[in-house]
Amino acid sequence: MLTTDRVAGAALVLLSLVVLWESRRLPLGSLRNPGPAFMPVALAVVLLGFGALLAVLAGKAPALSSVGWTEWRHAVAIFVVCAFAALALERLGFRVTIALSLAFLLGVVERKGSILTAVLSIAFAVGAFLLFDTFLRVPLPRGPLGL
């Protein structure tokens, strides 16, 4: 049966194998004189062991189908907004990026009214910039138009 532990164990095994493969480019050194790849390889082997154990002992774990994913639409939307913010932050500037991100989440995902969405998005973006950049002197990115 496909259980949560079995899936997680398999993923950990896969990750360990990727690390072991990627470590081939680095000098391993020896047991007495470890090189830069020594510790990562040792940890990957340990993780491989834990992953395999998890997968083997996974019988009593809950079935994967029992995990609820009802919120997945929201999760994907938030994930996309974060990715947009990472891409746009230094291109469009903090205020524009945050205002657009909030507008999308409030207006499109949460379906709030357009006036409330616009007011909250702009007020938060401008307010946070003022607080952190202007008052607390934490430099935040400005876009091409100085926004």
Add this chain to the structure above:
Amino acid sequence: MAETLQNLVLGFSIALSPPILLYAFVGCVVGTLVGVLPGVGPLAGISLLLPATFGLDATRAIVMLAGIYYGAMYGGSTTSILMRIPGEAASVMTCIDGYAMARKGRAGAALAIAAVGSYVAGTVSVVALMLLAPPLASFALRFGPPEYFALLVLGLLVLAYMSSGSMLKALAMAALGLLLGMIGIDQMTGYFRYSYGVVELGDGIGVVPVAVGLFGLAEILATAGLPAPPQVVKPRLRELLPTRREWRDSAWPIGRGTVLGFLIGIVPGSAHIISSFVSYAVERKLSKRPEEFGQGAVAGVAGPESANNSATSGAFVPMLALGVPSGPIPAVMLAAMMVHGVSPGPLLIKQQPELFWGFIASMYVGNVVLLILNLPLVGVFVNILRVPYPILYPMILAFCILGVYAVNGSVVDVWIMLMMGALGYLLRKLGFETAPIVLGVVLAPMIEMALRQSLAMSDGRYSIFLLRPISATLLGVGLILITLGLKPLVTRGLDWRARLALVEKGEERS
């Protein structure tokens, strides 16, 4: 003792200066707000607000961050009692009897008992921290790389042992965290490891994007689409006074919670969560009316709330005296101190006494500030919870992006936060704890350096770890813990960690 008192006077002369007092106050207010907000616990809160302290000197910054930590611990109890939503994980146990008291019309009394218990525990545990940290730091001056290696490994093993749920899963998460901590330049040879040409990864993965991703973003991803939270019970100010019986019933639980919390706090692990669980179990066991637990027993609020606040100070002992974080929150505090040029460890108390003792004294002050804040202003904080979550979470998300970006001024950190958020969300769904990942990321470079230095000292002989008494003892304790932790795999029984996991799951569902 006379020297300690003299140093404390020095500390108070710093902590009571108006600017430091102001930063302690601001930290406590912001921390309480952070604790009240569902989804932003102390860990994400400290990480997010770290950039706001960049313009401050080290003492003010540390005092403010400690205030945020304390405030978040206090604030967490408010949502637990009024909404049955733990503002942070340590308040899970308070939900049970705190919310039951609120439904009986005793919300004010529950909040008052929680605030007074937290104040007593916070103050007493700071005295213990003050007495324990300096001698421990003197002892730690004897530590060389082998002792540090053994101590760090033991720290991870204890964290895995103390985590709720399976120790195997916790160890796997610690190994994953250590692997993530390997990314970046190898400190001894200068090789770039797994950075794939991304220059920003040269310094490794920062603890702030990892912590905010795994805790802040993952929480938002998991909860944003859920139905709206239940109605808030709003207490009136005149209802805040507990009855004589309630005071009597909570006196001993507060005392026991304080001692238990501090002792558990020193030990590495998610101390504040475990301490509240242990305290609740102890109080139910010792109670003359155990049947009242779950129905609004005041001891079920007083004990766990005192314990989790006491554990907060306890967790500072190994961090300040040894420079070794005992959990994810002290790990972020350690990183924050390093950003400000302060290296916690045995030499801190000798080299920067004004910072250490100022910090200790500001904890006393912070506790008073929180007591004053929490009771009369509870209505103000509760109003924040009236903002609908669909409006609140986009703002919290924007703060996550802002906070993570501002630490290094790098969008790479925002990407790391995003990946960690997705990882945390999936791990949460699969029933894994993510705290060991954060600690692993912080400890990885320290462990590797200590191992390689030890081998350089011994000409490559691993026996150095067994020939030195301190490291041998520490590793021996670690071995015992592994054996104890893996016992349920053989016996197939439910140990205390499995029971804790069941309680946490039950609270999440309800």
